[in-house]
Amino acid sequence: MSDEVTNVPVTNVPVTEVPAPEEEAWFSTLDLLILSMLAGFAVYWLFFKNKKQEQPVFKKLVVQPMAGKIDDPSFINKMKNSKRNVIVFYGSQTGTAEEFAGRLAKDSIMYGMKGMVADPEECELYELSRLSEIDNALALFCMATYGEGDPTDNAQDFYEWLQSGDTDLSGVKFAVFALGNKTYEHYNAMGKYVDKRLEELGGTRVFELGMGDDDANIEEDFVNWREKFWPAVCEHFGVEATGDQGSVRQYSVTINEDIPKEKIYTGEIARLGSFTNQKLKVYDDELGSSHFTIRSNHTMLKNPYLAPVRVNRELHKGGDRSCLHIEFDITGSKIRYEAGDHVAVYPVNDSEIVEEIGKRLEVDLDTIFTLTNVDEEASKKHPFPCPCSYRTALSHYLDVTNPPRVLLLKEMVEYAREEKDKEFLAKMTASTAEGKQLYNDWIIKDHRNILAVLEDLPSLKPEIDHLCELLPKLQARYYSISSSPMVHDTSIHITAVVVEYKTKTGRTQRGVATNWLKMKKPDNGIKPRVPIYVRKSQFRLPFKSNTPVIMIGPGTGLAPFRGFIQERFVAKKNGKPVGDTVLYFGCRHKAGGLYIS
Numbered sequence: 384m385s386d387e388v389t390n391v392p393v394t395n396v397p398v399t400e401v402p403a404p405e406e407e408a409w410f411s412t413l414d415l416l417i418l419s420m421l422a423g424f425a426v427y428w429l430f431f432k433n434k435k436q437e438q439p440v441f442k443k444l445v446v447q448p449m450a451g452k453i454d455d456p457s458f459i460n461k462m463k464n465s466k467r468n469v470i471v472f473y474g475s476q477t478g479t480a481e482e483f484a485g486r487l488a489k490d491s492i493m494y495g496m497k498g499m500v501a502d503p504e505e506c507e508l509y510e511l512s513r514l515s516e517i518d519n520a521l522a523l524f525c526m527a528t529y530g531e532g533d534p535t536d537n538a539q540d541f542y543e544w545l546q547s548g549d550t551d552l553s554g555v556k557f558a559v560f561a562l563g564n565k566t567y568e569h570y571n572a573m574g575k576y577v578d579k580r581l582e583e584l585g586g587t588r589v590f591e592l593g594m595g596d597d598d599a600n601i602e603e604d605f606v607n608w609r610e611k612f613w614p615a616v617c618e619h620f621g622v623e624a625t626g627d628q629g630s631v632r633q634y635s636v637t638i639n640e641d642i643p644k645e646k647i648y649t650g651e652i653a654r655l656g657s658f659t660n661q662k663l664k665v666y667d668d669e670l671g672s673s674h675f676t677i678r679s680n681h682t683m684l685k686n687p688y689l690a691p692v693r694v695n696r697e698l699h700k701g702g703d704r705s706c707l708h709i710e711f712d713i714t715g716s717k718i719r720y721e722a723g724d725h726v727a728v729y730p731v732n733d734s735e736i737v738e739e740i741g742k743r744l745e746v747d748l749d750t751i752f753t754l755t756n757v758d759e760e761a762s763k764k765h766p767f768p769c770p771c772s773y774r775t776a777l778s779h780y781l782d783v784t785n786p787p788r789v790l791l792l793k794e795m796v797e798y799a800r801e802e803k804d805k806e807f808l809a810k811m812t813a814s815t816a817e818g819k820q821l822y823n824d825w826i827i828k829d830h831r832n833i834l835a836v837l838e839d840l841p842s843l844k845p846e847i848d849h850l851c852e853l854l855p856k857l858q859a860r861y862y863s864i865s866s867s868p869m870v871h872d873t874s875i876h877i878t879a880v881v882v883e884y885k886t887k888t889g890r891t892q893r894g895v896a897t898n899w900l901k902m903k904k905p906d907n908g909i910k911p912r913v914p915i916y917v918r919k920s921q922f923r924l925p926f927k928s929n930t931p932v933i934m935i936g937p938g939t940g941l942a943p944f945r946g947f948i949q950e951r952f953v954a955k956k957n958g959k960p961v962g963d964t965v966l967y968f969g970c971r972h973k974a975g976g977l978y979i980s
C-alpha cells in the first residue's frame with residue numbers, strides 16, 4: 384500500500400489538503416525557491432527598475448467579532464443593562480455543568496429574579512467584586528472536576544485567578560454545585576475548592592455546596608440540591624416564589640432557504656470551512672512542549688487536524704470482540720505529543736440512527752436551519768455551528784446515543800399526541816420518588832436513547848428544532864496514545880476496543896467513535912480523514928530512565944504502556960541505563976496470562 388497522502392473523499396468528513404510527502408525530484412523545494420527568486424529579480428531589473436515606485440494601497444482590515452463571543456466583556460455591565468441579578472458560571476467539559484447552569488438561570492424567573500449563564504473563559508472574573516453593585520445579586524457556580532482534581536479547560540483561567548488573586552469579594556453572595564465522580568481520588572475537588580476559596584475571599588455562601596456524583600445519579604443529586612437551594616435563596620433575599628416558569632425556549636429557529644453552500648456548516652467544530660482550508664499554524668505551541676498549557680489544548684479543540692488514517696487493523700484473531708490498532712498520520716501537521724498523552728477524536732453518529740430519527744419526525748433532513756439564542760446578551764449565540772442541515776446537526780453536533788436527560792423528556796410531554804404517552808412522560812419526569820425510579824428503570828437501566836424513546840412512544844412527535852436545542856452536544860472521545868514519538872514521530876497510534884452490546888430492550892448499542900473509526904480503513908492508498916487533537920496528560924514515565932517501573936494495565940489500560948515501552952527501548956538502544964520494565968496486563972482467560980520483563 385502506498386504511503387502517499389492523497390486528497391480523497393471521506394465518508395461524512397469533508398476533505399482537506401494535507402501536505403503530501405515529497406517525492407524524489409531533480410530540484411529540491413529550496414532550489415526551486417532560489418531559482419524563482421533569481422528569475423523574479425531579473426524581471427524586475429529589466430522592466431521596472433526605472434519606474435516610479437507606486438504607493439501600495441492597503442485594504443482596510445476589518446476584524447470580525449468571533450461567533451458567540453461577547454462584544455462587551457464586562458458581565459457586570461451586561462447584568463445591569465439587561466436587569467439581571469443572577470449569574471451562573473459553569474466549568475464544563477462534556478456539557479453537564481453547562482446544562483445545569485442553564486437550568487438554574489431559567490429557574491430564577493420563578494423567584495422574581497433574572498438569571499444569565501456565563502462561560503468563565505469569556506469573562507473577567509475580577510469583576511465579581513462589583514457584583515454587590517446590583518441589588519439582590521447572586522453568583523452561582525456549576526463546576527466539574529477532571530484528571531487529578533483539575534478544572535475543566537474553560538475554567539482554567541478562573542482557577543488560576545482564584546489561586547493567585549486576593550480580590551475582596553465581601554458582599555458577593557454565592558453558591559456552588561460540584562460535579563464529579565466518587566470513583567476518582569479527587570472527588571469534586573474543583574467544586575470544593577471554589578466553594579472554600581470564595582468564602583476565604585470574603586464572599587457569603589447562601590447555600591451549602593452541592594455534590595453531584597456521576598457514578599450514581601448526578602441528575603438526582605442536582606434536582607435534590609436545587610429543591611432545597613431555591614427556598615434558601617428566597618429566605619436569604621426575602622423573595623417569594625411566583626410560580627412555574629413554564630417551558631421557555633432558549634433558541635428561536637430560522638429556516639435558511641436560499642443560503643449559499645459555502646455559508647453552511649458541514650460538521651466543522653468552530654470555523655466555517657476549516658475542513659477544506661485547514662490552518663495548521665495553531666498546532667504550534669508558542670511556548671514549547673514543556674510549557675504546553677491547557678489553553679493551547681483548547682485552541683486545538685476548536686481546530687482539530689484532519690489526520691489521514693495510515694493503518695487500521697484488527698488485533699483480535701477470532702472471537703466476537705474487536706480491538707483496533709489505528710495509526711493517524713501527523714506528517715506536516717505540526718502536532719507534537721509525548722508518550723502518555725491522549726488523542727481526541729471527533730466522531731460522527733451512525734447514519735442509520737440519524738435517518739431513522741428524520742423518518743420518525745417526518746422531516747426533510749436536508750433542510751438548512753439556524754438556532755439563535757433569544758437572549759441577546761448570552762455569550763453563546765448558537766448551541767452548535769449554524770446554519771447547517773438537520774442531518775449535519777444530528778450527525779456531527781448532537782449526542783443521539785446516550786440516554787436523554789430528564790429535562791429533555793420533560794419538554795417532550797407536550798409533543799405526545801396520545802394521552803397515555805403524555806401521562807407516562809409526565810410521571811417519569813416528575814421530581815417524585817416514583818418518577819425518579821421510573822426514569823432510572825426505563826431510561827438508564829434499559830439504556831434507551833432518543834431514537835428508542837421515539838420508537839417506544841410512537842405518538843411522540845417533537846419539533847426537530849426543539850429536539851436539536853435540547854439534545855446534549857456530541858463530545859470528542861479521548862484515547863490514550865499507544866505510541867512514542869521517539870519511535871513514531873509522524874504518527875499517533877491508538878488501541879481501542881470496539882464497543883457493542885445488547886440493551887435490555889434487545890437493541891444493539893454501538894459505541895459512537897469506535898464503530899465510526901472501524902470504517903475508516905485506508906483503501907488503495909486512499910486514506911480516510913479523522914479530526915483529531917492532542918491533549919497533554921500528567922501520565923509520564925519517571926524522568927530518570929534507570930528507575931525501575933511496574934506497569935499494570937488490564938484491558939485497554941495497556942495502551943499508554945506500549946508507548947512507554949517504546950520509549951524505554953529507544954533509551955536502551957541509545958546506551959542509556961534502563962531500569963527493570965515490568966508489565967502486567969489483564970487477560971480474559973487464565974491460560975493466556977503473560978509476564979514481560
Ligand SMILES: Cc1cc2nc3c(=O)[nH]c(=O)nc-3n(C[C@H](O)[C@H](O)[C@H](O)COP(=O)(O)O)c2cc1C
Nearest residue numbers: 475476477478479480527529530563564567570571
Ligand atoms: C477523564 C475524566 C476524568 C475525571 N476526573 C474526575 C476527578 O478527578 N474527580 C471527580 O470528582 N470527577 C472526575 N470526573 C467526572 C466528571 O467530573 C463528571 O462526569 C462531570 O459530571 C462532568 O461534567 P461536564 O459534563 O460538565 O464536563 C472525570 C471524568 C472524566 C471523563
